[in-house]
Amino acid sequence: MNTFSLNGREATFTPGQSILDAARENGVEIPTLCFLKQNAPTGACRVCLVEVAGARSLMASCSTPVTRGMEVLTESDRVHGARKLVVELLLSSGHHDCLVCEANGNCRLQDLAYRYGIRELKFSRSEEQYTVEDQNPFIVRDFSKCILCGRCVQACNEIVVNRAISLGYRGAKSKVVTGGDMPYHESECVMCGQCVQVCPVGALTEKKAAGLGRAWETEKIRTTCPYCGVGCQQLLHVRNGRITKVTGVEEAEPNHGRLCVKGRFGYDFIYSKERLTTPLIREGEGFREASWDEALDLVADRLKEIIAKHGPDSVAGVSCARSINEDSYQMQKLFRAVFKTNNIDHCART
Ligand code: SF4
Ligand code: SF4
Ligand code: SF4
Ligand code: FES
Incomplete structure (x- = not known):
């Protein structure tokens, strides 16, 4: 039997499975930031740390395979302390002004700060290295909120295979870059917005949605993209009868969350004054x-x-x-x- 000990209880796993996946299958939730489902784990954020008996240090559960007889603790004091420190460091690494951030209510870092009871910044805030990029009509890049989790890079390179961005520079200057570090609209980027959909914080946001409503104020209505015969599944985020933004449905065929530039950003034609309403x-x-x-x-x-x-x-x-x-x-x-x-x-x- 492929079993291991999970928080003192016997649990099953499939050989090759990560601790994270096995825990989830056994009903135990471990927080993550950088892990992107169905993609190779990068182990970048260290929020998913767990305690493994006999291991010298805490292990990243997303990138550590389970072995038979392994003893794993996901909620020990040591684990909580380490996760809290990771979140404190991430919060200090940027300009996290939740009150006016577009991601407020839809931010994993904010959720984790709440979960681990972080009430004030423990470390002094890092200086901002890069200014906000908002020259294109669709996507705002606020580098001061980027936690360098790499999810956008994986989404662009491995999910939509546009290969428009990568992680560039080093140390405090680290940044998600396009080829030649140009703004999105002058790069290979095709504005599909997949990077925005996977960004766990407010570093990448939809420009047209700014100020139109918080995540908890919008109704999510599932529909089929009207643009072509592929039939991509969308969620319309609607507030007071007006679409604030569109996202792809993660768990649905045929697009599994992906949308093209038209499906994601081309919805405002329905509000155009030039629209024909009579023959x-x-x-x-x-x-x-x-x-x-x-x-x-x-x-x-x-x-x-x-x-x-x-x-x-x-x-x-x-x-x-x-x-x-x-x-x-x-x-x-x-x-x-x-x-x-x-x-x-x-x-x-x-
Ligand atoms: S990215 Fe998240 S933690 Fe940072 S300011 Fe926005 S809501 Fe707050
Ligand atoms: S919008 Fe699409 S093509 Fe452009 S960087 Fe994001 S994922 Fe890549
Ligand atoms: S822009 Fe968002 S998804 Fe990309 S590395 Fe920064 S925080 Fe992660
Ligand atoms: S989720 Fe495991 S290291 Fe980020």
Whole structure:
């Protein structure tokens, strides 16, 4: 039997499994900061420390495999003291002004400070090394809140495989950098925002969401991305009927939390004053508003007229990627089965 002792109780594990995963499977939660599910552990933050009988020092549970008969304590005084020190050091390493931070209520460092009863900074605060980067329309990078956990780097390189960022410089100057340490918008970054989604603190935040509502004030509504046929699963964060931001659903097919720039940041078209709300019929150089009945009758009559005169291949259709898949399916049925032409395409291909 593959068993070990977990807080004095017998627990099972699968060979090769980390202490963290085995503990979670046995219903014991160990806090983490840098660990990114389904990615190789980096062991960067040391918040997941546990006590292993016979080991000289505390071990990072995310990167230490369980062995048969191992005796593990996850909540001893020694473990608590070490985790508290790690959190104190991280809090002192930056400018953590929770009151006005966009991550307030959605920050693992804040949660841990609460959990370990940290009421004041034990160490003097490090000087800020880099100014906030907010020149692009989507993502704000506040380096003073970065705890250098490396989750964004893993997400960019291993999850979305854009390879736009890495950890650069050394010591107090350490920083997440793009190629040539350029701002995001001048780099290889494609603004997919995956790094923002995995950042456990307020170092990476959605620019358009700033000031629109705290995590606990927004309702999370699951939906399917309207942009293309992949069908990525999204959470709309909604406050007072207005979308404040969009995130990917971590545990759902087909995207497992990933979204592209359109799905994550392209939602504000629904609030555009230029959005068409009624059909328009061209008259001369301009357009006039019309009812749906009038517009549809006109389109049907003109299509029938053109097909009768010039044949089915004289018409073509481009279906809208923002409509639902069923509408696109019906559109191609209309062109292929009714009009008898294969002149049908879909704007997502552009
Ligand atoms: S990143 Fe977290 S701990 Fe730091 S200021 Fe923001 S909410 Fe507070
Ligand atoms: S937005 Fe996407 S491409 Fe850009 S750094 Fe973040 S994860 Fe990488
Ligand atoms: S930006 Fe966020 S995810 Fe990236 S290293 Fe800093 S704290 Fe971690
Ligand atoms: S979660 Fe294990 S070292 Fe960060």
